[in-house]
Amino acid sequence: MIRVYNTLSKTKEPFETVTPGKVGIYLCGPTVYKPSHIGHMVGPVIFDAIKRYLVYSGYEVTLVINVTDVDDKLIVESANQNVPMSELAAEMTADYMRNLKAMSVESVDHFPRATENIDEIIRLTATLVEKGFAYESAGDVYFDVAQCRDYGKLSGRSADQMQGEGGEAAGRKRSAADFALWKSAKPGEPSWPSPWGNGRPGWHIECSAMSRRLLGRTFDIHGGGLDLVFPHHENEIAQSESAHGQPMAKYWMHNGLMQASDEVGKVGGRNTRAAEGDLASQEAGKISKSRGSSAFRDLLAQFSPETIRFFLLSTHYRRPIDYSEARIEQVGTGMEAFYRFFKRFERVAGESFHALPVAARRVQGEFDSGKDPLLVDVTRHRQAFLDAMDDDFNTGGATGALFELVRRLNKFVDDEKLEAGAKGKDAAVAALRQGTVTLRELAAALGLFLKPVEEKQVKADSLVDDLMALLIDIRNESRKKKDFATADRIRETLTKLGITLEDRPGGTEWSRK
């Protein structure tokens, strides 16, 4: 039984879908006016893992992430850069997509764009006007919050509690809390014809319109960053539920925000600033660049995508994460244990980890461990993983189980002395393989270790290979002659060059850092 924390009820609830066996998920994506930073990857990575896990658990899942490509910020930025809004949006959308791809976020079924759904948006807006939930004012259309009796149920606020002054549109609104469904176009702004004149959608209406089109009037999970609870999701609920008279989503899931540890505020947020000290403008830029708010693609130059993904999944999704490069590095160090085990498995079993079959569904991954001590433990760790994930997608606990599993597998290889030669140890190798298949299955359910890591910088260089073979040869001859001074000199010098030698029963191997 999967349980999900619902922001609406502030409790964990049993996960029961609207339609048995099917799950619809809508995740609020970015406004594409600048390159994405790491904060933009948190939701997609988590929800990609959630979708994979739900599919693995037997559901048929549709995952939608929207892209907001018309918006005030976009208009301002395109004017600054003197490029058409659509061009800027296309460029930034491409950047976003590249980043998602690097993060192995591959499970998204639809990326609807606001500008491609104007008709649907206008239809929904018109419905709200007809039903008396919205009103036109000088070419704008506003949602009338006073007409929505349970406004504030998601964020725990009431309309009269709003401090806002209503912004620049205050004069056209009946109440400061009212928000725009449709904004009339000023000269030169991108616009579309509508019953209220030329204009463009307000910020929230697109999600109501596009989720309805792709997932229906009531769908299962609506996700987004915690910062979207109010006003964005509150307003989506008001729009959709007023228009349809039924709940918009069963479960509202919000991920914690990425925070810059040395700054106040979330990564990329407007309030982000150095925690103390008044920084010279150029210095401030540098610092913010060295924190999480720099373009995500720059981060990719520094860390492997898989390390960043693992980093994001190493804690529970609702918990805020402090961005720190040292932490990502630590995660990377920990992950090496997996990569080393994959190589070890290949040496012992003669089979690539990445060539092992992956159970598409958890029931397919079950096996009879009998009384085999290794397999009994493997089953136990597998269960710990599943229990963690079933409990509100606790990826932190789940990755912990993965570490325990590799350690158990390594111990087995040690105990059975499989590295010294696997001849006549078919049963042991078979058990190891079963355990490793389980590791692959569970990791895949999180979207981890799907493909072999790209051998970084180690270009196929036959000269280097040949020279290394020569050095290793000379060193091993020295070792045979007990000339350890020469042997150690070779190894130590190589260590300084960033090359590690490992003497194993099967021979000496080298690797570059």
Next chain:
RNA sequence: GGCGCCGUAGCCAAGCGGCUAAGGCAGCGGAUUGCAAAUCCGCCAUCCCCGGUUCGAAUCCGGGCGGCGCCUCCA
């Protein structure tokens, strides 16, 4: 001011009333190794403070202290 979150070892982190408080990084000791690397084993926390509920609390309630988010664009 209003709404809400968090405070577990040097660092990160799981834990959601009851086995000896997962796991990772760092450190220390040991096995293994000619010595290493890798691997394995062991060591390293009574859970911010004070009350309360309970046979029993890191886990529930109240009050502090500390950190943070939102209320305005925002993943």
